[in-house]
Amino acid sequence: MSSTTAKETPRRSRVPAHLFDRFREAFTFRLANDEETRRRIFRLRHDVYCEELGYEAPADPLHHLEFDAHDEHAILCLIEHRDTGLSAGCMRLVLPEDSRNDGVQRLPLEDYAGESLEHPRLHPQRFAQETVCEVSRLAISPLFRRRSTTEEIEGLLHARHAFTPEQRETFPLIVIGLFLATYVLLGLSGRPHAFAMMEPRLPRLLSMSGFLFTPVGRIIDFHGKRGAFYIDQRQVEYEMNRDLLPLYRDIKRTLASQLEGARPRQTVDAPS
Numbered sequence: 001m002s003s004t005t006a007k008e009t010p011r012r013s014r015v016p017a018h019l020f021d022r023f024r025e026a027f028t029f030r031l032a033n034d035e036e037t038r039r040r041i042f043r044l045r046h047d048v049y050c051e052e053l054g055y056e057a058p059a060d061p062l063h064h065l066e067f068d069a070h071d072e073h074a075i076l077c078l079i080e081h082r083d084t085g086l087s088a089g090c091m092r093l094v095l096p097e098d099s100r101n102d103g104v105q106r107l108p109l110e111d112y113a114g115e116s117l118e119h120p121r122l123h124p125q126r127f128a129q130e131t132v133c134e135v136s137r138l139a140i141s142p143l144f145r146r147r148s149t150t151e152e153i154e155g156l157l158h159a160r161h162a163f164t165p166e167q168r169e170t171f172p173l174i175v176i177g178l179f180l181a182t183y184v185l186l187g188l189s190g191r192p193h194a195f196a197m198m199e200p201r202l203p204r205l206l207s208m209s210g211f212l213f214t215p216v217g218r219i220i221d222f223h224g225k226r227g228a229f230y231i232d233q234r235q236v237e238y239e240m241n242r243d244l245l246p247l248y249r250d251i252k253r254t255l256a257s258q259l260e261g262a263r264p265r266q267t268v269d270a271p272s
Contacts, residue, residue, distance in 0.1 A: 015173065020247050023170040027088060029181055029254050032076035033261030041076050041090045042067045048139040055223045070094045070108055070136075073264040075189065077181050077255070079174060081144070088144045089174045093185050093194075094134040095264060096124070107134040109197050109228055119216035122230045127193045135182050135196040144171045176209055177251070180244065184252045186233035188259050194233060197226045210241045 032038040042065035049056045050066050059067045071092065079089040096105035107124050110117070117123055124132050186194055195216070203213040212235075217228035240248060 015176075015243065017243050019170055019173060020243060022166075023173040023177065024247055024250055026082060026167065026170050027174070027177065028080050028082055029177070029251050030078045030080055031255060031258040031262035032078065033258055037078055038067075038071075038076060039063075039065065040087050041078050041092075042071075044078075044087045044090050044141055045137055045139050047141065049137070052142060053223070070097075073097050075185055075259075075262050075264065077178075077185065077262075079177055079181070086143060087141055088171075089138070089140045089178050091138045091178045091182055092136055093182065093189070093191070094136055095191075096129045096132055105129045107132065107195055108136065109134055109195060113197060113217065113220055113222065113226075113228055116217035116220050117228055118218060119214070119230070122214060122216045124193075124195055131191050132193045132195070133186065133189070133191045135194050138175075138178055140174050140178075144174055176244070177247070179206065179209075179211055180248050180251050181255065183233050183236050184248065184255050185259070187237065188252070188256055189263075192233040194231050196229050196231075197222065198229055199225060200227055203229055209244065210239055211236060212239070 030037055032041055042060075043063075045056075046058050046064045046066040050058045050064075056066055056068075059065055074092040074094045076092045077090060078087055080086070081088045094108055096107050098104065099106050099108075099111055104125075106114075110124055182194070186192055196213075198213070200215075200219060203211075203215070206213065211231065213229040213231045215227055216230045219225050219227040237248075
C-alpha cells in the first residue's frame, strides 16, 4: 500500500462535494443493537444473497431471512433511507473465533480460502487476534440500484412515493458509505487489520476513493472469481480523500454512541 508524506496534498474525490452533503441528509447509519434492526439486515441479505444472486440458502425461508453462525460474533450495520425508512445497504465485521475446537481463533475466510492466502506478511494469524476482523455480507438493496422486490415496490406505491432523479444521484454513494462505516467501526473497535473476500474489480473501483486494498491471496472460484484482500484502517484514515472526511466524521459520531450495544453477545438466538 502506498504512503503519503506530510507534504503531499490529500486526494480529492471525483464526486461533487454537494452530493456528499445530500447523501448525509438522505441516509442514516444504524448498528444492530436490537432484534428489529438485525432482522432488517437479515431480510436485506436474503433479498440480495438468496433471491437475487442465489449465493446462499435462506436460514429462515418462512420469514425471508439470511443469517449464519458468524453473525453471533459480528458487528452488523444498516444504512437506512430517511424519507422512506427503507433498508438501503448493510455490512458486518466478523471477529475471529475458534472454528475447529483447537484453541486457534480464525476468520471465516481462513476456513474456506485459507490455502489461497500467500502473502508473506499480511496473514490473519500474523496479527494479534484482538486487532483483526473480516468484512463481509456487504449488500445494497435492489431498490437503490436497478430494480426492486415486489414487496418494496408495493410499499412505495402505497405510500405514493417515487424516487426523483435528484434522489437517485446519491444512490451510488451507498457503497462508499458502507466502506466508510466499515473503517469507522474498525477504528472504534480497535481492530485496524481488516480482511475481505472480493471480486478483483471492486478494490480497483474503491482505489478511486483512496481505499487501497492489498491482495493477499490467489483468485479462487467462490461465488465467482474472488480473492482475499487486506486493508489497514489507520492508513485509510491518514490518506482519505478530503471530500470524504465530513461524511466519515459524521458516520463516526453517529456510530460511536451505538457501538456498545452492538458488540457481539455471548449467545445469540436465531430470529423467530
